[in-house]
Amino acid sequence: MNEEIKDLTPKQTVAELDKYIIGQNKAKRAVAIALRNRMRRLKLPEEIRDEIAPKNILMIGPTGVGKTEIARRLAKLSGAPFLKVEATKYTEVGYVGRDVESMIRDLMAVGYTMVKSEMQEKLREQAEKNTEESLLDLLLPGSNKKKTAATSAQPQNVSQASSGTTIILPSVSSTAPAEEHKVQNENDMSGTREKFRVMLRENKLEDKMVEVTISPSMGAPTFEFFAGGSNMEDIESAMSNISNMLMGGAKSKRKNVSIKEAREIIMAEQLDRMVDHDKVTDEAKQRVEQMGIIFIDEIDKVASRSDRGGGPDVSREGVQRDILPIVEGSKVSTKYGVVDTRHILFIAAGAFSVSKPSDLIPEFQGRFPLRVELEALHAEDFKRILLEPKNALTKQYAELLQTEGVKIEFLDEAIDRMSFLAADVNSKNENIGARRLHTIMEMLLEDISFNASEMGGETVKIDVAYVDERLKDIVQDQDLSRYIL
Incomplete structure (x- = not known):
């Protein structure tokens, strides 16, 4: 909780x-x-x-x-x-x-x-580390000492015969040339792996292609029992799940993707595998x-x-x-x-x-x-809606246009005018409350939104004259005002 x-x-x-x-x-x-x-x-x-x-x-x-x-x-x-x-x-x-x-x-x-998202977020740090190691394994197969330790570290004086009998062999000096060469190769691979790790973290390998294995969902199989009124979508989904389980489930498949895509795929699989579904x-x-x-x-x-x-x-x-x-x-x-x-x-x-x-x-x-x-909204309410909330419409549009370098400033008189027009249209047509403001804002800023890519660095002040020029004729015409939905 x-x-x-x-x-x-x-x-x-x-x-x-x-x-x-x-x-x-x-x-x-x-x-x-x-x-x-x-x-x-x-x-x-x-x-x-x-x-x-x-x-x-x-x-x-x-x-x-x-x-x-x-x-x-x-x-x-x-x-x-x-x-x-x-x-x-x-x-x-x-x-x-x-x-x-x-x-x-x-x-x-x-x-x-x-809940699954919350639990995965707690595991994200470890999943990111695992994902990084998996990406390095794809880029440099055999370079992970931890994975190869079990296979490379064999006893020097014990060997298993094909019959299962243990045969004692003479011990071999640890300073043999072959062993020294092996250690040197491991050190070289380790150094290369660390260089690739730095490049991965700096996003310098994002476009490099690798082959990944995409596993089926790790979630445990689930069953659902339906009432007589269940729709066909629910029933078809359940039948599809049962069919997959009877046929052995979905199979893994291999796919060539970029490092950027592979990171997302592996990360999702890591999080799905690490979370406790029960x-x-x-x-x-x-x-x-x-x-x-x-x-x-x-x-x-x-x-x-x-x-x-x-x-x-x-x-x-x-x-x-x-x-x-x-x-x-x-x-x-x-x-x-x-x-x-x-x-x-x-x-x-x-x-x-x-x-x-x-x-x-x-x-x-x-x-x-x-x-x-709940009370119907009036002009004063619309004014507050345009200015006060954390996600106020004027703030939203200003931030959107700021991404293209266009600065929008709404003068108080313009806010008053827009609020009055929204209330006026609501009173003469269907009253759709604060949703009226969305269309008024779209019509008001239509030209600026269309030409924003060519207006970088400009500052546009929205005043009463600007509002009246864009909206007054439409609002006054009873027939056209119906289109301000």
């Missing part, structure tokens, strides 16, 4: 989220408390710990106001396995499409990859069960409107009923083992512009007791 997160208070969590997300304090407080409660639960005695279930959250708000970003940043902050899914991609069990249990399998795969699976399973977060977007799209007639809708009420057992707590079979979902945190989100939260079936509503309404 991530030890640092245990000391992160709700106030500290909100402060971290404030670095990336503007406003939406209610939502930030709700997720911060949910995260802290998970840490509190882990400190309780085991008999009490199992009785405390996470309080799942339902976020309600228009698109582009930060619902997904809050959940993603929270997962990153906590080091928890995180999966974002869309409710509309799932169908009721028995129909063609993905069954809802596949989200748990996907989350477990995310957790496995996360330990990775156990840690990943524990982390998914105790800390996993699943963000279910577009939950409003599977809510059946109360005024809607007709029969049952496969992608609506049936999906909600299938999600219920997973949210309540069930055991789902994955290729890494059986995962208990009782303590996974579920965050559902939707705009609910057409339907209402009350259109969700009562049982589903009861599984998401915390409801948080």
Whole structure:
């Protein structure tokens, strides 16, 4: 488990989220408390710990106001396995499409990859040393004393006959000419190996071609049991794995590659060989069960409107009923083992512009007791989004163009104007929140981005006049403004 997160208070969590997300304090407080409660639960005695279930959250708000970003940043902050899914991609069990249990399998795969990467990072230093030795072996076969020690160091007075009988031979002087010549050759090879080692570290041999043996994946074979609603991709993948094992598995193959490519191939094999896959699976399973977060977007799209007639809708009420057992707590079979979902945190989100939260079936509503309404964004919010976050859009574009020697300076008046225009277009057309700023920035800097390679060393100041020249006509024209998506 991530030890640092245990000391992160709700106030500290909100402060971290404030670095990336503007406003939406209610939502930030709700997720911060949910995260802290998970840490509190882990400190309780085991008999009490199992009785405390996470309080799942339902976020309600228009698109582009930060619902997904809050959940993603929270997962990153906590080091928890995180999966974002869309409710509309799932169908009721028995129909063609993905069954809802596949989200748990996907989350477990995310957790496995996360833990494996962490463990490999700890082994990277040793793996780099091993990779360097392997590259030197490819460049200078037979120059590694450690590898040849077992075969070269034979007893001087003992020999094995073909029948297995031990024959005592006369001892030979260690100063014989042949032995001296052998020692001299070994010293020469050792010196050459060290010269090549220096050249490798200085990247002077990157283009030299060598032949490497590419081994099949070192991971242990895994099995997965599927429910009736599993899609064909999962089944085909499982059948392919079984077929490979029955036929003896994938075979090694030899390939001519450059030193640069060989380093990557050998490094990957070294890390895969050194990591303990059973330990990775156990840690990943524990982390998914105790800390996993699943963000279910577009939950409003599977809510059946109360005024809607007709029969049952496969992608609506049936999906909600299938999600219920997973949210309540069930055991789902994955290729890494059986995962208990009782303590996974579920965050559902939707705009609910057409339907209402009350259109969700009562049982589903009861599984998401915390409801948080996110506020629509206004001009002042857009201004803060352009300036304050660590990854603010203005900073991103300035850094991108700086790579070609073009310096961009956004004046305060230009920021005010862009913020006003984004809010204005949102009010007259579909309100897509902060995503409107992406298109405005692209249109604003289109000419500079296109000609940046010829503008090296120039400084461009973005003022109100520049913004109006690029955007004013389009924004004022009601028909053309629809294209500012």
